[in-house]
Amino acid sequence: MTLFSRRSALRAIGLAATLLASVGVAAVSAQDRTSVKIGYAISKTGANAGGAGITTLPNYQLWVHDVNEAGGLELPDGTRLPIEVVEYDDRSASEEVVRAVERLATQDQVDFILPPWGTGFNLAVAPLFDRFGYPQLAVSAVTDKAPEFVERWKKSFWLLGGGHDYTEALAQILNDQKAAGTINNDVAVISVADGFGIDLITAARQSFADGGLNIVYDVTYPVGTTDFTPMLNEAAASGADTFVAFSYPPDTFALTQQAQVAQYNPKVLYMGVGVGFPVYQANNGDKIEGIMSLGGIDPNNVAVMDYRARHTDFIGQAPDWWGSVVTYASLQMLQEAIRRQGLDREAVSQELSTGTFETVLGETKLEDNQLRTLWLGGQWQDGVFVAVAPADREGAVAPRLPKAPWPAQ
Amino acid sequence: MTRTILGLMLAILGLAALAWMPTQLGAYGVGLLLGMTGYVALASAWALFSGPTRYVSLATVAFFGIGAYTVAVLSETLPYWAVLLVAAVIGLAVALIVGLATLRLAGVYFVIFTFGLAELIRQLVTWYEVNVTGTLGRYIFLPITAEQIYWQLLAVAAGTIAIGWLISRSRLGLALKVIGDDETVAGHTGINIAGVKLALFAVSATIITLVGAIQAPRWTYVEPAIVFNPTISFLTLIMALLGGANRLWGPALGAIPLFLLFEWLSANFPNHYSIILGLLFIAIVFVVPRGVLAGIEDGWARLKRRGEAA
Numbered sequence: 188m189t190l191f192s193r194r195s196a197l198r199a200i201g202l203a204a205t206l207l208a209s210v211g212v213a214a215v216s217a218q219d220r221t222s223v224k225i226g227y228a229i230s231k232t233g234a235n236a237g238g239a240g241i242t243t244l245p246n247y248q249l250w251v252h253d254v255n256e257a258g259g260l261e262l263p264d265g266t267r268l269p270i271e272v273v274e275y276d277d278r279s280a281s282e283e284v285v286r287a288v289e290r291l292a293t294q295d296q297v298d299f300i301l302p303p304w305g306t307g308f309n310l311a312v313a314p315l316f317d318r319f320g321y322p323q324l325a326v327s328a329v330t331d332k333a334p335e336f337v338e339r340w341k342k343s344f345w346l347l348g349g350g351h352d353y354t355e356a357l358a359q360i361l362n363d364q365k366a367a368g369t370i371n372n373d374v375a376v377i378s379v380a381d382g383f384g385i386d387l388i389t390a391a392r393q394s395f396a397d398g399g400l401n402i403v404y405d406v407t408y409p410v411g412t413t414d415f416t417p418m419l420n421e422a423a424a425s426g427a428d429t430f431v432a433f434s435y436p437p438d439t440f441a442l443t444q445q446a447q448v449a450q451y452n453p454k455v456l457y458m459g460v461g462v463g464f465p466v467y468q469a470n471n472g473d474k475i476e477g478i479m480s481l482g483g484i485d486p487n488n489v490a491v492m493d494y495r496a497r498h499t500d501f502i503g504q505a506p507d508w509w510g511s512v513v514t515y516a517s518l519q520m521l522q523e524a525i526r527r528q529g530l531d532r533e534a535v536s537q538e539l540s541t542g543t544f545e546t547v548l549g550e551t552k553l554e555d556n557q558l559r560t561l562w563l564g565g566q567w568q569d570g571v572f573v574a575v576a577p578a579d580r581e582g583a584v585a586p587r588l589p590k591a592p593w594p595a596q
Numbered sequence: 597m598t599r600t601i602l603g604l605m606l607a608i609l610g611l612a613a614l615a616w617m618p619t620q621l622g623a624y625g626v627g628l629l630l631g632m633t634g635y636v637a638l639a640s641a642w643a644l645f646s647g648p649t650r651y652v653s654l655a656t657v658a659f660f661g662i663g664a665y666t667v668a669v670l671s672e673t674l675p676y677w678a679v680l681l682v683a684a685v686i687g688l689a690v691a692l693i694v695g696l697a698t699l700r701l702a703g704v705y706f707v708i709f710t711f712g713l714a715e716l717i718r719q720l721v722t723w724y725e726v727n728v729t730g731t732l733g734r735y736i737f738l739p740i741t742a743e744q745i746y747w748q749l750l751a752v753a754a755g756t757i758a759i760g761w762l763i764s765r766s767r768l769g770l771a772l773k774v775i776g777d778d779e780t781v782a783g784h785t786g787i788n789i790a791g792v793k794l795a796l797f798a799v800s801a802t803i804i805t806l807v808g809a810i811q812a813p814r815w816t817y818v819e820p821a822i823v824f825n826p827t828i829s830f831l832t833l834i835m836a837l838l839g840g841a842n843r844l845w846g847p848a849l850g851a852i853p854l855f856l857l858f859e860w861l862s863a864n865f866p867n868h869y870s871i872i873l874g875l876l877f878i879a880i881v882f883v884v885p886r887g888v889l890a891g892i893e894d895g896w897a898r899l900k901r902r903g904e905a906a
Contacts, residue, residue, distance in 0.1 A: 232870055234821065276866040281815045281822045283862070286627045290863060293624040307733060310817035319623075332735075339737075380722050382819050385732040407726050409719065410821075 223260050223530065225251070226273035226297035228287030228312075230304055233279025237436065239304035241464060242327050242510040245502040247272075247301055250518040252501060261526045273297055281311045288312045292319040298530050299521065306330055306382060313340050322536040324517040327510050329353075329386065337556040342536040346513050346558040350390035353481050356563035356576040357391070357457060358398035360479075360586060361429055363578070365400075369588050370429055370454045375404035375422035377415075378433040383460065387433040403427050410435075415442050419451045428589075429455040436461035443471060443478070447593050454589035455479065463508030463565070463572055475567040477590035482509025483565020483574030485582030494547040508565060508572035513558070516546035611754055618743045630746040632855045634811055637753035638828070639836040639847035641803035644760055645796040647841035648772035651702075654829045655694075655710035658717045659687050659801045661823040663808025665721060668734035668818040676738065680809050687805025688798055690717075695797040699790060711826070718824035725820075732820070738813040748810045753848070756803050760844050768792060776842070831858075838880050840887025849888060 227247060230239040251270050254260055259267035273295045277284035284303050291297050292315065300321045302309050309328040316323040317340040324344045330336070331349030364370045374395060378388035388407065395402055404425040406418055415438070422430050430453040432442055439461030446456070461467055462480030484491050491512055498506045498515075506512065521535070523544050528534035543552045551558070564576035566586050575586040614633075618626045638656060646653050666683035674682065698709050725732050763769045771792050774782040783789055812818060831854075839850025857876070861869050884891040 231866065274866060275862060276869060278827075278862070278869070280825055280827060281817075282631060282811070285814060286624075286631060286859070287862070289624045289627040293622045294863075307817045307819055307822055310733075310735070311815045311822075314816055380726045380732070381821065382732045385726055385730065389730045409722070 220268065222271035223268045223299070223525075224271050224273060224295065224297040225299050225301060226275075226291035226295055227301035228275040228277045228284050228291065228303055230279040230284075230308075231276040233277075235279040235305055235308070238327065238460075241507050243304040243514055245498065245504075245506065246511055246514040246518065249498055249501050250515060250522075253497075254522060260522060263527065263529045277303060277308070281308060284308050285311055285315065288315045292321065299525075299532070299535075301518070302326070302328075310336075313343055316340065317342060320532050322521070322532060322539055324521060324539070326514045326517050329383065331386070331390065333557050334555060341556075342532075344517075344539060344553060344556045344558075346517055346553075347510060348558070348561050348563065350386040351394065352561065353563050354387060354391040354394040355397075357431070358394040358400060359578070360564060360576055361395075361400055361455065362398050364455065364586075364588050371427070372399070372401050373403045373425065373427035374400050374429045374431060375425050375427040375453075376402055376431045376433070377404075377406045377408060377418050377422070379412075379435050379438055379459070380407050380409050381435060383435060384433045387459070391431070391433070408438075412438060413441055415445045416449060419446055419449050422453075423449070423451050428453060430457070431455075432458045434459040434461065436464065440467065440470065443467075443474070447474060450593070452590065452592050456590050457564075460509075462567075465505040465507065468567075468570070473570075474594055476569070476594075477567060477587060479564060479566045479575070479586070480509075480572075481564065482507075483562040483572055483576075484508055484512060485562070485574055486571050486584075488547075488549065488582060490547045490549065509562075512547055513561075516548045516551060519546040520544045520551060607754075611750070614750055615747060618746055623742065626742045626746055628856075628859060630742055630749060630811075630814075631859075632852055633746060633749040633753050634807055635832065635835055635851040635855050636848045637749055637756055637807045638804060638832045639839070639851040640753060640756040640760060641800045641807070642832050643836045643841040643847040644756065644763070644803070645793075645800035646836070647843075647846075648769075648776045649793055649796065650776060651699075651793070652707045652833065653710045653797075653800075654707060654826070654833065655713045655801070656804055656829040656832045657824055657826055658710075658714035659691070659804040660808035660828055661714070661717065661721075661820070662687055662690060663805040663810075664812035664815075664818055664823040665734075665820075666805075667738075667809045667812040668736050671736050671738050671813070676740070680806065683809035684802050684806055688802045691798040691801030692794070695794040695801075699793045699797060711829070714824055714826060714829065718820045721824075722820045734818050736813050736816055736818060740813045742814065745810055745814055749807065752803060752806055752810065757844065757848065759799065759803075763796075764844060768795070772796070834877060834880065838884065838888060840889040840891075843887065843889045846887050846889050 229244050230236050251272055255269050259269040261267050273291060275287040277287050288300060291300050300316065302323050302325045303312060304327045306328040309325040313323060313336065322342045322344065324346065326346045328345060329347050329349060330345065331351050333345035333349060336343055336345065361370065361374065365372060376388060376391060378384040392402065404422050404427060408418065434442055439458050442458060456477065457479040459480065462478055463482050468475060486492065494512060494515055495506055520539060524535045524538040524542060527542065528538045540553060540556055543550060562574035565572045565574050568584065568587055573584040574582065575584055577583065617629060642653065642656055645651065663683045666686055667679055670679045670682060694713060698706065701709055771787045774785065774787060775789055775792065779789060815822065835851040835854050836847040837850065838854055839848065840846030861872055865872060
């Protein structure tokens, strides 16, 4: 009898490798409180990893780093406890994110849970945050239903507004430009067939109609579309001075490229998520001048610019120009609420709801558990994505319209 | 006969014990049981059709998603039991239409078609929502607790295994064995191959639809990208293959350890999960290509032969 055939040896090696890879034990010992446990489940892999890896996760990491660097979270008695992070990957699956939050609440018994990325996932976990009594500072969730959700889940907070907020701000800009004689009354709109695109186009149809604007071209394209030339040509042929795309990456990047190739330069060019990503500026250089999108920042706000510099230093890339700074501000609110109220989640939720906080956004106070002082529209001006709407808010810059022509290739 | 009754009683006792477990566990434990039972039901239902016929179907998530979406659409207008009924009927109807059109495809063509089917239905739902209703996400606010979802899934899983057991003892089961061994011979002996396959596909798809419908209230918010997630199809497949797709308890025995392993991996190695998972899949196909149960039997037979030879 042969001792080992080659096949069984190979099998054994394969098995051993698998087993070896899975050895490793996380030791947890019960002690007196030496840290504050903060947990989160986030999409590190799968379809949502792109967005989560730009707007949410880097800010969680930066905040934990900042707090621990300063000696930890300050409690009402003045002592400081370092943050201990429990991090899970929800793999962009809603059943996973639900179970991960259950695990955080009942197995790991963390003191606070930070929300996942995306509207759908924030809603999926909202009943759990509510049942286990954790405050939920949902940032990357754009929803018009926030007031209803606050009613349903008292400890939920919604910090990025709803679709109507953004489309009404856009309609306002367009109406101002129309009144100034810069553009005509016609708008061409395309939108991506996913939750974000559909929410915004539905809101936009109403906002534009209310504002007396005329939608002359309105097309929804499926997720995964790569050739936008026919749509751009038809939009150009429609005679509209304004082109709006409620798009998502990577469509936003493709649209920017293809509009240049087609020499399509509408007087107002507004696109969706992705315009504020650091990679957008890196890839397009000075061609982005005049392009508009959601979000924006006030470049004269020292706190925001300081935050951006620290983010770039620590993470190795700049934050985006929309949700990132709000995410970081939400964490500062949590930090300050803990400083005032300690680790009692009930009291912290109450404080978040009623308190006034000093954050990178300036003085921040929630109304009905929602952040209402938001930058709703921005424009690339000289390499900075400045906020242009709402125009009456302090720090807003006047939009430069019509958009500059594309630079020569 | 007595063995059957004894087995039946054991099964009922086991079921009662499983149904009683949530009272002893916290929310996380119930969540774990729920997910596990869901996959036991999915893998068993998948194996009902794919085990004997050897048609590898990746359409699991198509039906799972149909179930979840039906609940999302109708949860406000119909009582819950009626919603489940409608979901099952829709699943059945789609399975019959699809089955009639495609069960003549064989081998890799069928695999590709079923994978495409999931995408097709997802795009159809998206198209409908975009062009007709004008909203993409839907909310499910049903007062159903995790325990209740678990009990329903447990009933479906038990029902699926019971159906599998009944089929294996019936003329249909015999016909299936012949088809699985050799389709040409089966045809010549007068078995209605297309009819048998269609019946099984329909039963399997209806159960999968129900699993999707029952699990949907847990997510509160449903959109096509969430409920038509192809990972569900692949996990179901690998679980059934690990246990052994043409054994009654095979899929369950594959689903439980794999589910627990996934859970343990994602809790302890969140950053290496995908790599370990890949290695594991390779290991499964390499070490136990016909499933754990068959592997054990093979090993046992080899040992016995060796013993006789000595």
